[in-house]
Amino acid sequence: xxxxxxxxxxxxxxxxxxxxxxxxxxxxxxxxxxxxxxxxxxxxxxxxxxxxxxxxxxxxxxxxxxxxxxxxxxxxxxxxxxxxxxxxxxxxxxxxxxxxxxxxxxxxxxxxxxxxxxxxxxxxxxxxxxxxxxxxxxxxxxxxxxxxxxxxxxxxxxxxxxxxxxxxxxxxxxxxxxxxxxxxxxxxxxxxxxxxxxxxxxxxxxxxxxxxxxxxxxxxxxxxxxxxxxxxxxxxxxxxxxxxxxxxxxxxxxxxxxxxxxxxxxxxxxxxxxxxxxxxxxxxxxxxxxxxxxxxxxxxxxxxxxxxxxxxxxxxxxxxxxxxxxxxxxxxxxxxxxxxxxxxxxxxxxxxxxxxxxxxxxxxxxxxxxxxxxxxxxxxxxxxxxxxxxxxxxxxxxxxxxxxxxxxxxxxxxxxxxxxxxxxxxxxxxxxxxxxxxxx
Amino acid sequence: xxxxxxxxxxxxxxxxxxxxxxxxxxxxxxxxxxxxxxxxxxxxxxxxxxxxxxxxxxxxxxxxxxxxxxxxxxxxxxxxxxxxxxxxxxxxxxxxxxxxxxxxxxxxxxxxxxxxxxxxxxxxxxxxxxxxxxxxxxxxxxxxxxxxxxxxxxxxxxxxxxxxxxxxxxxxxxxxxxxxxxxxxxxxxxxxxxxxxxxxxxxxxxxxxxxxxxxxxxxxxxxxxxxxxxxxxxxxxxxxxxxxxxxxxxxxxxxxxxxxxxxxxxxxxxxxxxxxxxxxxxxxxxxxxxxxxxxxxxxxxxxxxxxxxxxxxxxxxxxxxxxxxxxxxxxxxxxxxxxxxxxxxxxxxxxxxxxxxxxxxxxxxxxxxxxxxxxxxxxxxxxxxxxxxxxxxxxxxxxxxxxxxxxxxxxxxxxxxxxxxxxxxxxxxxxxxxxxxxxx
Numbered sequence: 001x002x003x004x005x006x007x008x009x010x011x012x013x014x015x016x017x018x019x020x021x022x023x024x025x026x027x028x029x030x031x032x033x034x035x036x037x038x039x040x041x042x043x044x045x046x047x048x049x050x051x052x053x054x055x056x057x058x059x060x061x062x063x064x065x066x067x068x069x070x071x072x073x074x075x076x077x078x079x080x081x082x083x084x085x086x087x088x089x090x091x092x093x094x095x096x097x098x099x100x101x102x103x104x105x106x107x108x109x110x111x112x113x114x115x116x117x118x119x120x121x122x123x124x125x126x127x128x129x130x131x132x133x134x135x136x137x138x139x140x141x142x143x144x145x146x147x148x149x150x151x152x153x154x155x156x157x158x159x160x161x162x163x164x165x166x167x168x169x170x171x172x173x174x175x176x177x178x179x180x181x182x183x184x185x186x187x188x189x190x191x192x193x194x195x196x197x198x199x200x201x202x203x204x205x206x207x208x209x210x211x212x213x214x215x216x217x218x219x220x221x222x223x224x225x226x227x228x229x230x231x232x233x234x235x236x237x238x239x240x241x242x243x244x245x246x247x248x249x250x251x252x253x254x255x256x257x258x259x260x261x262x263x264x265x266x267x268x269x270x271x272x273x274x275x276x277x278x279x280x281x282x283x284x285x286x287x288x289x290x291x292x293x294x295x296x297x298x299x300x301x302x303x304x305x306x307x308x309x310x311x312x313x314x315x316x317x318x319x320x321x322x323x324x325x326x327x328x329x330x331x332x333x334x335x336x337x338x339x340x341x342x343x344x345x346x347x348x349x350x351x352x353x354x355x356x357x358x359x360x361x362x363x364x365x366x367x368x369x370x371x372x373x374x375x376x377x378x379x380x381x382x383x384x385x386x387x388x389x390x391x392x393x394x395x396x397x398x399x400x401x402x403x404x405x406x407x408x409x410x411x412x413x414x415x416x417x418x419x420x421x422x423x424x425x426x427x428x429x430x431x432x433x434x435x436x437x438x439x440x
Numbered sequence: 441x442x443x444x445x446x447x448x449x450x451x452x453x454x455x456x457x458x459x460x461x462x463x464x465x466x467x468x469x470x471x472x473x474x475x476x477x478x479x480x481x482x483x484x485x486x487x488x489x490x491x492x493x494x495x496x497x498x499x500x501x502x503x504x505x506x507x508x509x510x511x512x513x514x515x516x517x518x519x520x521x522x523x524x525x526x527x528x529x530x531x532x533x534x535x536x537x538x539x540x541x542x543x544x545x546x547x548x549x550x551x552x553x554x555x556x557x558x559x560x561x562x563x564x565x566x567x568x569x570x571x572x573x574x575x576x577x578x579x580x581x582x583x584x585x586x587x588x589x590x591x592x593x594x595x596x597x598x599x600x601x602x603x604x605x606x607x608x609x610x611x612x613x614x615x616x617x618x619x620x621x622x623x624x625x626x627x628x629x630x631x632x633x634x635x636x637x638x639x640x641x642x643x644x645x646x647x648x649x650x651x652x653x654x655x656x657x658x659x660x661x662x663x664x665x666x667x668x669x670x671x672x673x674x675x676x677x678x679x680x681x682x683x684x685x686x687x688x689x690x691x692x693x694x695x696x697x698x699x700x701x702x703x704x705x706x707x708x709x710x711x712x713x714x715x716x717x718x719x720x721x722x723x724x725x726x727x728x729x730x731x732x733x734x735x736x737x738x739x740x741x742x743x744x745x746x747x748x749x750x751x752x753x754x755x756x757x758x759x760x761x762x763x764x765x766x767x768x769x770x771x772x773x774x775x776x777x778x779x780x781x782x783x784x785x786x787x788x789x790x791x792x793x794x795x796x797x798x799x800x801x802x803x804x805x806x807x808x809x810x811x812x813x814x815x816x817x818x819x820x821x822x823x824x825x826x827x828x829x830x831x832x833x834x835x836x837x838x839x840x841x842x843x844x845x846x847x848x849x850x851x852x853x854x855x856x857x858x859x860x861x862x863x864x865x866x867x868x869x870x871x872x873x874x875x876x877x878x879x880x
Contacts, residue, residue: 013805014775014776014779092802100822100823113836114835195835214651218836237857245860247862248861248862249867359458362458363454363457365454365551366851367852368851368852369851369854370855371854371855372855372858373544373854373855374862376861376867377540377859377861382864383852384540384873395635395849396658396849397837399851399852411839412809412839412840414808414813415797415813416810416813416814417813418676418812419813420685420814421817421822426821
């Protein structure tokens with residue numbers, strides 16, 4: 001069954017790959033029309049999911065994430081499809097053109113990757129988002145959503161599949177929605193047909209998938225982001241950036257989890273920063289060295305918000321209003337701490353020194369390196385990618401927020417006129433390559 | 441032990457990453473000087489490896505691959521180091537610059553990947569080649585060579601390590617040579633420290649590594665390349681290209697293994713092509729349909745070179761002067777056959793029709809797609825990449841011949857002035873992003 005799904009996707013990809021941007025974008029517009037036309041059916045199904053969620057005592061935040069009827073969410077979702085349809089064609093862009101010899105020209109051209117397996121939890125609008133990105137980029141997609149949004153997915157995927165099959169040049173099986181968890185484990189072994197797995201969800205989901213497939217996985221498990229406050233710093237920027245990085249959305253992977261403070265900043269400044277954090281209802285987990293410098297008035301008035309660090313305080317993602325705080329002695333020391341403890345997501349330095357900022361920007365081995373701004377900016381929309389499929393802490397292929405570009409590969413096209421290697425130096429002959437770059 | 445090696449490499453990478461192009465290139469020049477100075481010692485060690493190889497009855501082609509004293513191989517190897525040193529700096533190139541808002545600018549900058557584990561067989565010049573590429577690109581490398589070249593490696597790696605440690609800013613452990621097979625399996629589980637594995641060697645070596653690690657593997661197991669001869673074709677180009685693709689170096693991964701012929705080409709043409717192949721001492725493995733059209737004179741005079749296809753004839757890499765031959769009915773049919781059977785390495789169409797060539801170029805899902813030229817051109821040197829670390833049939837990250845660029849990742853740098861997300865639309869505020877691309 002899983003093999004059949006994967007093979008169907010590979011076959012659908014083969015024809016999807018040959019379609020023009022017009023054909024792909026028109027398909028998205030048709031999907032938009034039909035989802036809009038059947039808004040009522042979708043919201044009825046969505047209501048069923050919500051009722052089931054409430055009946056099974058799901059947390060109110062989860063129930064809220066399920067709700068498509070809320071404050072323009074449905075319309076935003078549909079508009080997202082049109083926005084993706086209007087993006088420039090990501091397929092077939094020439095990124096290298098080189099004359100190897102007279103009449104022998106090499107071109108590197110962007111191409112879709114192939115078959116994507118996307119596994120996500122709850123939020124039903126993801127189906128529209130991913131469908132749009134996959135079709136626009138010429139990739140086939142197999143989607144597995146959370147069981148909480150089963151009814152919504154079922155209706156939406158029927159609309160997507162029937163629209164594709166009946167009204168467009170995109171094969172109906174270019175986007176397949178699968179239901180059962182059994183099929184997921186079967187699909188994770190289809191490395192012959194599936195080229196990339198994109199999990200969107202909890203750390204556990206991502207880690208579990210990484211541990212159970214040979215297919216490359218794009219995404220992140222942990223988001224352990226750090227902020228380093230240098231001794232040459234601006235107090236207002238520091239407080240703004242730390243508090244925003246921690247409190248703007250503590251459950252986000254781009255929220256800060258650690259605060260490193262240069263050990264030579266004065267006690268008053270240290271106390272001002274920490275007082276601002278506890279005032280913002282952030283629980284600070286401090287090392288003994290940091291604690292020994294906190295003023296007793298602060299300690300006494302905020303006992304509930306001040307904790308001692310424990311063994312794993314600098315290797316965990318709180319996903320809550322908690323932050324670990326320690327001293328480092330220099331920019332080098334901060335870099336070393338971060339490269340050892342971070343999840344290579346996003347790190348920030350607060351400094352007025354360009355020299356130290358440049359050292360930090362050059363030394364950190366993470367997808368995002370920031371200077372005087374919130375780690376929460378690590379996001380495809382904020383970067384101007386239109387929409388994103390997730391944030392990658394991988395070090396190969398796409399890194400950081402991943403938009404359409406991250407779903408593209410490339411191919412080399414070589415156009416000759418009977419050219420053979422045997423006539424060239426190194427291949428047995430004496431012709432020499434020209435290797436002259438051509439205008440793209 | 442393996443963990444220590446991997447951690448040392450990660451630490452070496454952390455400082456290597458912060459060095460300038462000058463520091464990295466100077467280190468390569470120093471290595472060049474010392475390898476040249478100790479040429480005699482290296483060749484003595486190399487002689488021991490050769491003697492051992494002959495004593496243990498290794499094939500003469502393997503012994504020949506070991507030999508560094510042969511026809512300028514040593515000098516070519518050393519020149520390669522200087523050539524890499526002279527390449528433009530691959531690190532820190534800005535590939536995207538975008539103003540997100542006043543004073544908040546995003547830059548995407550190339551950066552090394554991290555720690556590479558490179559596993560290769562016999563050829564001792566690879567140590568120089570890989571050392572140069574790794575240091576130039578700012579990556580740390582762990583090298584495991586074949587036991588056949590143990591003595592040569594030992595001497596060369598001592599020179600490399602002592603040069604780095606004593607005369608350069610590059611840490612001595614930026615390049616580590618390891619000896620034992622045990623350590624390889626230990627290293628393959630160090631996914632915390634090692635970012636990419638590059639195996640260079642037999643299909644078995646590559647497959648075995650892919651099956652035993654969670655670390656991304658860059659390379660190819662099989663190279664099953666195909667040539668499709670359309671019915672609108674030029675006979676001379678067809679014969680030249682097919683024979684070169686098959687005979688120029690049959691053991692190469694870019695040699696052709698399959699010939700697809702449009703079923704509407706006339707019998708005389710088919711016979712002319714096949715006669716040329718058998719005359720070039722190529723054994724043709726033909727389907728019954730093809731065989732039924734071969735002239736009896738050709739069949740009788742070349743019985744030893746004409747065989748029937750068997751079940752896996754279109755799913756194997758011969759690595760010898762053999763090729764499988766079948767009919768397909770159209771360009772679409774050829775694309776379908778290739779996308780099903782090829783290893784996604786390099787495929788070629790022989791046609792005088794631009795329309796069919798374009799269809800082929802658009803439909804094939806391989807790293808290289810060629811029109812009227814030999815599949816043997818799939819090579820980093822021929823593409824003008826200077827040197828190559830291998831050829832990738834992966835569909836993510838680097839694809840096709842991989843040069844310095846394939847050893848690079850990128851990072852996002854965001855430079856602000858106290859900017860926080862809470863003030864922007866979507867983050868809780870009402871400021872709007874500018875998203876204006878800047879000149880790079």
